[in-house]
Structure formats: C-alpha cells, structure tokens
Amino acid sequence: MAHELDTVINRYGTDCLKWDYMEKWLGVPEGEALPSWVSDWDFKAPEFITKPLQARLEHGIFGYSERGDEYFNSVIDWWQERHQVTLKKEWFHTTPGSLPAIAMLVERWSQEGDKVLILSPVYHAFYRTIEHTGRTVATSKMHNDNGYYTIDFDDLEAQFKDGVKVMIFCNPHNPGGRVWTEEEVTRLCKLCHQYGVYLISDEIWADIVFGENTFFSCLRVDPIYFEKMAVCIAGTKTFGLPSLRLTNTMIPNEKEAEALKSKLLAYGIDVYSAFSILANQSAYRHGKAWVDDTLKYLDANNQLLADFIGNELKQVTYRVQESTYLAWVDCRDMGLADEELEKQLHAAGVIPTMGYNFGEEGRGFIRLNLGCPKSVLEEKIRRLRTVLK
Ligand SMILES: Cc1ncc(COP(=O)(O)O)c(C=O)c1O
Structure with missing residues (x-):
C-alpha cells in the first residue's frame, strides 16, 4: 500500500x-x-504543521513575535513524555539553529587557543565552529568495532587531564549513528565534572531513534553534573524544519543561563520568527x-x-x-x-x-x-x- x-x-x-x-x-x-x-x-x-502556517500567512501581518506559553509547553510536554526529561522554561535559549548557541558558549567557556574536544568522526560543522572562534580542535578517536562506535574513555581522560576546556558531544551521534546508553552518558558527564570540562551536548537527533534503542539525554543524569552543561534540542530533524532555523539550548545553571541570555540580547536574538515558533509548537503538540x-x-x-x-x-x-x-x-x-x-x-x-x-x-x-x-x-x-x- x-x-x-x-x-x-x-x-x-x-x-x-x-x-x-x-x-x-x-x-x-x-x-x-x-x-x-x-x-x-x-x-x-x-498538515498539522502546514495548516497553522497557512492560516498565519493569510493573517498577513508579520510583526515582531515572542514565544508564548504554548511554545514552551509543547516542547516541555514532548520531552517529558518522549524522553523523561523535565525541562524548565528558564533553561530555554532560542536561537536560529544550534551553532550560534554552541559558538557563543564556546566563547564564554574558553579563551582563544584553548582546546575544545570532539569525538571523531563527528558532524563537520563542529570543526568549523571551533576553528572560527579561534579555539583549538582536539579530537578523541572513537573505537570502531565493525561499525559499532564507542567512546575511548581512557583517551578522553588523558586529554581532559591535558587541559581541555569544553567538549561538544553529539547525542545521538552523527555520523556514527550511535544512541549513547545511560551508562556511556553518565560516565561522560562524570568525567567532565571531575576535570571541570564544560559539556555542550547537541541532542537535535534525539527523536530519530530506531528499534530497541532508547535515547538518554545528558539532562537525565544527576543534577550535580548540570553545573557546566548546555544541551541543544530542536524539532529540526524530527519534523524536517531546518530552514525555519530554530534550536532551544537548555542551560540549567542559572548564572550560565543568564550569561547566554545577555549574549543573545547583545546580538539581538531576542525576537523570533513567527513561522518558526508556530511550526515548532504545532509539530511538538500534534506530531x-x-x-x-x-x-x-x-x-x-x-x-x-x-x-x-x-x-x-x-x-x-x-x-x-x-x-x-x-x-x-x-x-x-x-x-x-x-x-x-x-x-x-x-x-x-x-x-x-x-x-x-x-x-x-x-x-x-x-x-x-x-x-x-x-x-x-x-x-x-x-x-x-x-x-x-
Ligand atoms: C548534530 C548536528 N548538530 C547541528 C546540526 C545543524 O543544525 P541546525 O539546523 O540547527 O544548524 C546538524 C545538521 O545536520 C547536526 O547533525
């Protein structure tokens, strides 16, 4: 059929x-x-995405837009139900895609020349973000066992000891295709905490998971590890909305959340595309x-x-x-x-x-x-x- x-x-x-x-x-x-x-x-x-957009288009006035309660609630409810994560409204930082938030956080959490670590192979734009913010790319090669990728925790620890400031983690992993387990995610968060490494977890693939695999967010670990953490989430991949340019970066640490909000204000990223907001909230609510x-x-x-x-x-x-x-x-x-x-x-x-x-x-x-x-x-x-x- x-x-x-x-x-x-x-x-x-x-x-x-x-x-x-x-x-x-x-x-x-x-x-x-x-x-x-x-x-x-x-x-x-x-249609549950296109119909509300068509109605909004018909309305015909495209003035400045905010994020309403339904926007936050639709994302919060989705993540609660689907990923057993309780997001808080104060954690949200909404940017046009993940990379602006990642770059701003890299800039806040490290100095020029500092090492920012990624697992290799990984989503290519992470290299670009690290290089264009004037930081140094540090890579930790993953183990590849017949196509099954795992983190080399010994290498990671050795590199953390050697002065890595920030790690950008891809959870689930593009392009290795792994859905990191609870054990792997917890171990990684503990290790970052132990060595004072800031962790940015890009979780925009969280919903595209197959078979028996269960996505485990960094936001499910013990909150003691939240101190130096940010997590990017988005409907981009889940609903096919990349050109609507919208990612929510969650920052549980209040001081760090305020710092990113101040950066967004500085760059004028404090008003939003009406279409992006509406498409995302409709998608999360009805998808x-x-x-x-x-x-x-x-x-x-x-x-x-x-x-x-x-x-x-x-x-x-x-x-x-x-x-x-x-x-x-x-x-x-x-x-x-x-x-x-x-x-x-x-x-x-x-x-x-x-x-x-x-x-x-x-x-x-x-x-x-x-x-x-x-x-x-x-x-x-x-x-x-x-x-x-
Ligand atoms: C892991 C990861 N992060 C970020 C992006 C880019 O997303 P955005 O559309 O938010 O720029 C992609 C796109 O493929 C991706 O795979």
Missing part, C-alpha cells in the same frame, strides 16, 4: 541547498544527480503519531540499504544505524582514494557526503542520506551498485 512519504516532490527551484546548490558547493551540475548529502529529508511537512510512523518508514529505508550492502557488496560494509537517517558506509576495503571514489559516485549520479569531512577517521567512508521516498532510495541503490560492486 502506498505511503504518503512515497510521494516524490520536485525540490528544484526552491533555493534548496541540497538540490539547487550542488553545483555551487560540490561542482556537480544540476540534472540527473541524486543528492544524498545535506541532512534534510525530501518529505513534505504534514506524536506522525513521527512514530515516519520512524518506521526511515527504518525500512535503512534496512533496504543494509540488505543491498550485506547481500551484494563484498568490499563495503554497513551497520544499521541506531539513530539518524544518515547511513555511515565503510568503503575502506575498496582501496580507492577518497577523491577517486567521490569522482566515480558523482559520475554515477549519487552525491554522498564524503567521510573525510567528518575528520581523519572518516577517510574511506561515505555518508548517505536515507531521508527520501523509497523509490528514490531504490534508484540511488541502482546507481551505487555500479560503483561499489
């Missing part, structure tokens, strides 16, 4: 980064290539069943790719992700240089994000976006077959 997410929608001509700007960013001419890079999906937003169903669809896509790789490819491996709709595919045994692999994939008409963007440990990997209708994924697989076989 057809699923509403099966519908293929043409995104060309919408100034869409992923489809319209492949030439600008990757030198790939618009046309036959199927983008599998930027992590947004190709699904239309459901439960839709998200559950979408997760099943994404899970099936994930399985389709895993079956293709497992059954047909000899030199490529893929471990089904626990989270995200981004498949992290290990092509190292093909023995091709990254540039050559990239060239061949582009020629075949599939555009992944090459693994080296996520750090040295990403060399030989590709990241594929599975957030697309099944028929599009099938076509991507047909094209991948010609290169990866």
Whole structure:
C-alpha cells in the first residue's frame, strides 16, 4: 500500500541547498544527480504543521513575535513524555539553529587557543565552529568495532587531564549513528565534572531513534553534573524544519543561563520568527503519531540499504544505524582514494557526503542520506551498485 512519504516532490527551484546548490558547493551540475548529502529529508511537512502556517500567512501581518506559553509547553510536554526529561522554561535559549548557541558558549567557556574536544568522526560543522572562534580542535578517536562506535574513555581522560576546556558531544551521534546508553552518558558527564570540562551536548537527533534503542539525554543524569552543561534540542530533524532555523539550548545553571541570555540580547536574538515558533509548537503538540510512523518508514529505508550492502557488496560494509537517517558506509576495503571514489559516485549520479569531512577517521567512508521516498532510495541503490560492486 502506498505511503504518503512515497510521494516524490520536485525540490528544484526552491533555493534548496541540497538540490539547487550542488553545483555551487560540490561542482556537480544540476540534472540527473541524486543528492544524498545535506541532512534534510525530501518529505513534505504534514498538515498539522502546514495548516497553522497557512492560516498565519493569510493573517498577513508579520510583526515582531515572542514565544508564548504554548511554545514552551509543547516542547516541555514532548520531552517529558518522549524522553523523561523535565525541562524548565528558564533553561530555554532560542536561537536560529544550534551553532550560534554552541559558538557563543564556546566563547564564554574558553579563551582563544584553548582546546575544545570532539569525538571523531563527528558532524563537520563542529570543526568549523571551533576553528572560527579561534579555539583549538582536539579530537578523541572513537573505537570502531565493525561499525559499532564507542567512546575511548581512557583517551578522553588523558586529554581532559591535558587541559581541555569544553567538549561538544553529539547525542545521538552523527555520523556514527550511535544512541549513547545511560551508562556511556553518565560516565561522560562524570568525567567532565571531575576535570571541570564544560559539556555542550547537541541532542537535535534525539527523536530519530530506531528499534530497541532508547535515547538518554545528558539532562537525565544527576543534577550535580548540570553545573557546566548546555544541551541543544530542536524539532529540526524530527519534523524536517531546518530552514525555519530554530534550536532551544537548555542551560540549567542559572548564572550560565543568564550569561547566554545577555549574549543573545547583545546580538539581538531576542525576537523570533513567527513561522518558526508556530511550526515548532504545532509539530511538538500534534506530531506524536506522525513521527512514530515516519520512524518506521526511515527504518525500512535503512534496512533496504543494509540488505543491498550485506547481500551484494563484498568490499563495503554497513551497520544499521541506531539513530539518524544518515547511513555511515565503510568503503575502506575498496582501496580507492577518497577523491577517486567521490569522482566515480558523482559520475554515477549519487552525491554522498564524503567521510573525510567528518575528520581523519572518516577517510574511506561515505555518508548517505536515507531521508527520501523509497523509490528514490531504490534508484540511488541502482546507481551505487555500479560503483561499489
Ligand atoms: C548534530 C548536528 N548538530 C547541528 C546540526 C545543524 O543544525 P541546525 O539546523 O540547527 O544548524 C546538524 C545538521 O545536520 C547536526 O547533525
């Protein structure tokens, strides 16, 4: 039976980064290539998001907007029900995306040249944020056991001893696909506390979790560890709203919360897009069943790719992700240089994000976006077959 997410929608001509700007960013001419890079999906937003937006559009006055009670409550209720986390209104700092808040916190919690640590491989923009704030990137390589990533806590501790000021943690992990367990998250928070390292946990993938895995937020650890912590949460990935630019960064420590509020005031980030606020509150309030169903669809896509790789490819491996709709595919045994692999994939008409963007440990990997209708994924697989076989 057809699923509403099966519908293929043409995104060309919408100034869409992923489809319209492949030439600008990757030198790939618009046309036959199927983008599998930027992590947004190709699904239309459901009516419980679009209808309120249409009504707001019809209203026709787009003056300055605030965050109303329903905005806070819709997020608070979602996180309570879905993640057993009790958020407080005072913790919210609402910014256009996660990175502005992360950058401001890095600037507050460290000095120029200080080390900011990330696990590698990791979401590439973290490197950019650390470098552009004048800090030094410190990486801790994760263990990779047949595609199953774990934190090297011995290395982490050694680096913390050596003077790391801030750690940016990705929970769940992009691109490793891990949903960190309660034990891992607790151990990490304890270690940060022990060495006085500020922890920024980017949890914007929290809702995209598959199977038996349970997301465990840093906000579920003992509050004694909240002193030097910030947690980014968003509906961006959950509901497909990245261009509406909205993240809530939670800061439980009152003094640190005030400090970020003051920074936001300084930069004039204290009024909000009416559309972003409305879309998010409608999504959080009415999205439960839709998200559950979408997760099943994404899970099936994930399985389709895993079956293709497992059954047909000899030199490529893929471990089904626990989270995200981004498949992290290990092509190292093909023995091709990254540039050559990239060239061949582009020629075949599939555009992944090459693994080296996520750090040295990403060399030989590709990241594929599975957030697309099944028929599009099938076509991507047909094209991948010609290169990866
Ligand atoms: C872990 C992580 N953080 C942040 C972002 C960027 O999010 P935003 O849309 O808030 O800039 C992404 C986007 O893929 C991501 O994967």
